[in-house]
Amino acid sequence: MKQLPANFIIGAVLVAFVVGVAALSLIWTPHDPTDLNIRAKFGAPSHVNWLGTDQLGRDLVSQLMAAARNSMTVALVAVLLGGSIGVALGLLASAIGGWVEDIVMRLADLGFAFPALLFAIMLAAVFGPSLTNAVLAIAFINIPIFARVARASGNQIWTREYVLAARAAGMNKFTITLDHILPNIAAAVIVQATIEFAVAILAEAALSYLGLGAQPPASSWGRMLSEAQTLMYLAPELAIYPGLCIVTAVLGFGLLGDGLRDMTDPRLARAR
Amino acid sequence: MSYFLLRRTIGFLATLVAVSVVVFAVMNVLPGDPALTILGLDATDDALAALRDDLGLNDPLLARYFGWVAGALVGDFGTSHSFRVPVAELIAERLPMTLSLAVAGMILTLIIALTVGIYAASHHGKPGDWITMFLSQLGIAIPAFWLSILLVLLFAVNLRWLPPGGFAGWSDPVAAMRSLVLPTVALALVQSAVLARVTRSSALEVMRQDFTRTARASGFSQRRILWRHVLPNALVPIVTIVGMQFAALVTGTIVIENVFYLPGLGRLIFQSIANRDLPTVQALVMLFAVIVVTANFVVDLLYVLIDPRLKART
Amino acid sequence: MFEMHEMTVRFSIGDALRDASLRIAPGDRLGIVGESGSGKSMLAACLMGMVPQSATLSGRLTIDGTDMTHAAEDLWQTIRARRAAMIFQEPMSALNPLRRVGDTVAEPMRVHLGLGKAQARARVQALFEEVGIPDPSARLRMFPHELSGGQRQRVLIALALACDPELLIADEPTTALDANVALKITDLLVHLSQSRNMALVFISHDLAAVARATTEIAVMYGGDIVERGPTAAVLGTPAHPYTQGLLAARPDPRAMPREADGSRRRLPTIPGSVPPLQAMAKGCRFTGRCAVERSECASVKPVPTGPRHTTCHALLHEETP
Numbered sequence: 001m002k003q004l005p006a007n008f009i010i011g012a013v014l015v016a017f018v019v020g021v022a023a024l025s026l027i028w029t030p031h032d033p034t035d036l037n038i039r040a041k042f043g044a045p046s047h048v049n050w051l052g053t054d055q056l057g058r059d060l061v062s063q064l065m066a067a068a069r070n071s072m073t074v075a076l077v078a079v080l081l082g083g084s085i086g087v088a089l090g091l092l093a094s095a096i097g098g099w100v101e102d103i104v105m106r107l108a109d110l111g112f113a114f115p116a117l118l119f120a121i122m123l124a125a126v127f128g129p130s131l132t133n134a135v136l137a138i139a140f141i142n143i144p145i146f147a148r149v150a151r152a153s154g155n156q157i158w159t160r161e162y163v164l165a166a167r168a169a170g171m172n173k174f175t176i177t178l179d180h181i182l183p184n185i186a187a188a189v190i191v192q193a194t195i196e197f198a199v200a201i202l203a204e205a206a207l208s209y210l211g212l213g214a215q216p217p218a219s220s221w222g223r224m225l226s227e228a229q230t231l232m233y234l235a236p237e238l239a240i241y242p243g244l245c246i247v248t249a250v251l252g253f254g255l256l257g258d259g260l261r262d263m264t265d266p267r268l269a270r271a272r
Numbered sequence: 273m274s275y276f277l278l279r280r281t282i283g284f285l286a287t288l289v290a291v292s293v294v295v296f297a298v299m300n301v302l303p304g305d306p307a308l309t310i311l312g313l314d315a316t317d318d319a320l321a322a323l324r325d326d327l328g329l330n331d332p333l334l335a336r337y338f339g340w341v342a343g344a345l346v347g348d349f350g351t352s353h354s355f356r357v358p359v360a361e362l363i364a365e366r367l368p369m370t371l372s373l374a375v376a377g378m379i380l381t382l383i384i385a386l387t388v389g390i391y392a393a394s395h396h397g398k399p400g401d402w403i404t405m406f407l408s409q410l411g412i413a414i415p416a417f418w419l420s421i422l423l424v425l426l427f428a429v430n431l432r433w434l435p436p437g438g439f440a441g442w443s444d445p446v447a448a449m450r451s452l453v454l455p456t457v458a459l460a461l462v463q464s465a466v467l468a469r470v471t472r473s474s475a476l477e478v479m480r481q482d483f484t485r486t487a488r489a490s491g492f493s494q495r496r497i498l499w500r501h502v503l504p505n506a507l508v509p510i511v512t513i514v515g516m517q518f519a520a521l522v523t524g525t526i527v528i529e530n531v532f533y534l535p536g537l538g539r540l541i542f543q544s545i546a547n548r549d550l551p552t553v554q555a556l557v558m559l560f561a562v563i564v565v566t567a568n569f570v571v572d573l574l575y576v577l578i579d580p581r582l583k584a585r586t
Numbered sequence: 587m588f589e590m591h592e593m594t595v596r597f598s599i600g601d602a603l604r605d606a607s608l609r610i611a612p613g614d615r616l617g618i619v620g621e622s623g624s625g626k627s628m629l630a631a632c633l634m635g636m637v638p639q640s641a642t643l644s645g646r647l648t649i650d651g652t653d654m655t656h657a658a659e660d661l662w663q664t665i666r667a668r669r670a671a672m673i674f675q676e677p678m679s680a681l682n683p684l685r686r687v688g689d690t691v692a693e694p695m696r697v698h699l700g701l702g703k704a705q706a707r708a709r710v711q712a713l714f715e716e717v718g719i720p721d722p723s724a725r726l727r728m729f730p731h732e733l734s735g736g737q738r739q740r741v742l743i744a745l746a747l748a749c750d751p752e753l754l755i756a757d758e759p760t761t762a763l764d765a766n767v768a769l770k771i772t773d774l775l776v777h778l779s780q781s782r783n784m785a786l787v788f789i790s791h792d793l794a795a796v797a798r799a800t801t802e803i804a805v806m807y808g809g810d811i812v813e814r815g816p817t818a819a820v821l822g823t824p825a826h827p828y829t830q831g832l833l834a835a836r837p838d839p840r841a842m843p844r845e846a847d848g849s850r851r852r853l854p855t856i857p858g859s860v861p862p863l864q865a866m867a868k869g870c871r872f873t874g875r876c877a878v879e880r881s882e883c884a885s886v887k888p889v890p891t892g893p894r895h896t897t898c899h900a901l902l903h904e905e906t907p
């Protein structure tokens with residue numbers, strides 16, 4: 001094993017930190033993140049409230065931790081959902097080929113016409129803003145991305161000799177897809193998933209900031225920022241920490257994804 | 273050449289039709305009864321019936337779709353339920369703000385990204401390269417709205433050089449420009465982080481090619497080689513990303529307008545969501561999607577202009 | 587007058603050029619031959635000031651007496667195109683694909699000679715005629731991909747001639763071309779050198795082409811110039827064992843046996859292959875492949891001796907018994 005790429009190491013450390021904190025918040029936070037205490041509002045950092053309190057006297061550290069958990073959950077669900085639908089479509093396209101492949105790819109093109117924000121806007125207009133709609137919107141934009149990745153790497157595997165041999169031996173396409181194609185495209189899919197995880201965190205933050213995502217009292221970095229923005233003259237520090245959290249998480253998953261790609265596909269690494 | 277154009281144009285039109293179907297379906301089929309969505313559960317039956325009549329909801333779905341498309345083609349998007357004026361009028365009022373923000377953002381993005389990308393490529397493997405690439409990696413991870421907040425904190429709250437938001441119209445051009453500085457910078461910085469990386473790697477690829485060596489053997493300065501020979505050849509991948517970025521930029525304006533309280537289409541969309549103004553949201557989403565699709569179509573055409581070899585092949 | 591005295595180009599992995607000495611006077615036609623990796627292109631790069639940055643240079647390079655060994659990039663920019671020009675092996679990729687070839691050739695004239703658009707155009711047209719491009723006014727407006735390989739190479743020659751250089755370096759100018767075209771390009775280079783009294787450095791694997799084109803020759807192996815002298819003499823009575831091997835391995839179509847599929851196969855007359863730079867012997871680089879190898883060859887670098895500056899211990903021994 002050669003030396004691990006630096007982006008992989010840094011990414012892994014950041015991701016471990018963010019995921020660790022998110023997991024910890026499941027069992028423990030310094031305070032209840034939703035506990036109001038108006039008398040302690042805008043509290044300075046102390047040994048009780050490590051980063052101080054917000055405009056309603058809620059403990060900042062606890063809120064940031066709970067927000068980390070929510071953010072990870074949204075990204076996980078959205079990428080899993082969109083990713084599995086996308087991969088299934090992509091595998092279907094590359095297994096059957098012909099007009100099925102054409103249709104799937106044209107649909108994927110169509111998906112690119114709708115950034116997550118536009119889709120979230122439509123859902124919010126119809127059903128009202130909610131975290132579920134945000135998740136659906138982010139999942140939706142992941143479908144074409146994964147469909148393309150799965151099809152492109154799937155098509156490569158279909159031309160390999162052992163696959164041709166399996167076909168000659170009379171195995172059906174469904175079995176071949178499960179036995180040979182899926183395991184071989186897993187690396188590419190995981191790399192993409194890591195990168196899309198970063199994108200999803202960013203998207204959730206933006207949607208929540210705009211009020212299309214997490215609704216009160218759920219904690220969210222994006223929503224904390226939109227509240228902090230109105231208090232910028234009073235408590236500028238409230239606008240700093242959530243942003244730092246977003247950057248840490250996005251940077252972590254982004255670097256980890258790049259690092260994984262460098263390790264699994266040296267050709268791509270050089271091209272970048 | 274003409275075959276290529278024809279194919280791309282048909283693909284472009286087909287995508288537009290598909291986009292309109294998706295938008296229409298989501299906004300009209302998903303809610304079940306749009307009138308109920310708009311007026312809410314406590315609306316009277318009379319009011320609901322009146323609104324259904326107003327929006328033409330009693331017609332068959334297909335007829336409504338074609339009616340909507342036909343109207344949109346001549347610039348008639350129906351009437352805004354909440355503002356009680358034609359949606360087209362609302363759009364015409366606010367489009368200049370959004371477009372000027374997007375175009376200014378795009379220009380600034382290009383300036384920053386090309387300069388930084390070419391700089392990094394020409395300093396390949398040296399500290400200048402590492403530093404710019406580290407900063408761009410960071411830039412990619414920073415949400416535009418947080419960067420906006422930081423810029424406001426620094427330049428409006430602390431230094432008081434620029435207004436923190438709002439827009440008073442073009443009657444005072446200096447004030448108008450000043451209120452657009454921070455939004456434009458916020459929009460451009462994040463976008464240029466991605467583009468600078470693409471520019472760098474594309475330029476590095478070109479610098480490895482033989483004709484760069486020919487240019488050097490012709491005694492040209494490093495500067496001339498980079499800008500006159502390397503950059504034009506590095507443009508094809510750059511233009512691809514720029515096409516996607518213009519799309520990201522236009523939707524980015526939705527966010528930025530809300531951060532800085534700018535009266536553009538992005539603000540209008542959110543006001544309409546809050547007002548349950550479905551016709552307006554539908555028109556705006558369609559408009560943004562059209563801009564995105566068109567940007568990508570234009571990029572396809574640009575390739576042909578940039579690269580004479582494509583002209584021969586198509 | 588370009589002079590090189592004991593030039594060495596050192597990389598971390600080894601010397602790509604070692605103690606190379608040369609003199610190129612106006613009108614000289616010097617051939618450089620040697621197997622792949624022998625340092626031919628590196629020698630050319632020295633003459634153009636285009637040695638990779640990772641290398642360290644020692645020795646001395648002068649142009650009309652001015653020391654250029656460690657000259658800065660902007661000084662070299664005044665030399666390139668105006669005094670020394672170079673054409674490369676791959677005529678397709680050596681031309682900017684996005685530019686009309688006329689503009690490409692005009693660029694150095696406009697940049698270095700300050701010519702206006704019309705002046706440059708007239709000059710390009712004249713140059714195209716000189717290098718044998720038919721219908722120059724139409725070809726001017728074409729893009730590289732619209733020209734044949736031979737025509738592209740002619741465009742590159744025109745580009746090299748744009749500012750009337752004293753020295754033209756052609757690094758394997760015909761390798762990518764088919765035999766018939768290659769012959770014409772070779773003759774064109776000779777003709778240009780004679781008519782313009784321009785020095786020509788002709789780098790090639792093809793001994794026949796070098797014999798045809800040049801009056802002087804330098805044989806290179808492993809970064810060393812192992813032997814140099816008048817072309818006819820060196821190729822007629824090779825002194826260095828490497829030159830002898832090279833001549834024996836000469837691809838004479840009639841002497842080559844046919845493969846089963848009818849294609850011709852080269853006879854590998856020099857046993858073994860060129861070792862990578864880091865694996866080269868400290869002494870004579872030819873150690874290990876040489877038929878007349880002696881015990882000191884691997885460790886002691888042979889001094890250039892005799893009229894041909896031959897670097898070989900065995901020869902040294904014969905001459906001084």
Ligand SMILES: Nc1ncnc2c1ncn2[C@@H]1O[C@H](COP(=O)(O)OP(=O)(O)OP(=O)(O)O)[C@@H](O)[C@H]1O
Binds near residue numbers: 597602625628638
């Ligand atoms: N940047 C570099 N770093 C390290 N070694 C290098 C570098 N560039 C060239 N070399 C080495 O220098 C030696 C001479 O290379 P050169 O290109 O001059 O050979 P050549 O005779 O022109 O071969 P060819 O006939 O293949 O063109 C080779 O062993 C090569 O590996």
Ligand SMILES: [Mg+2]
Binds near residue numbers: 626627757
């Ligand atoms: Mg060479």
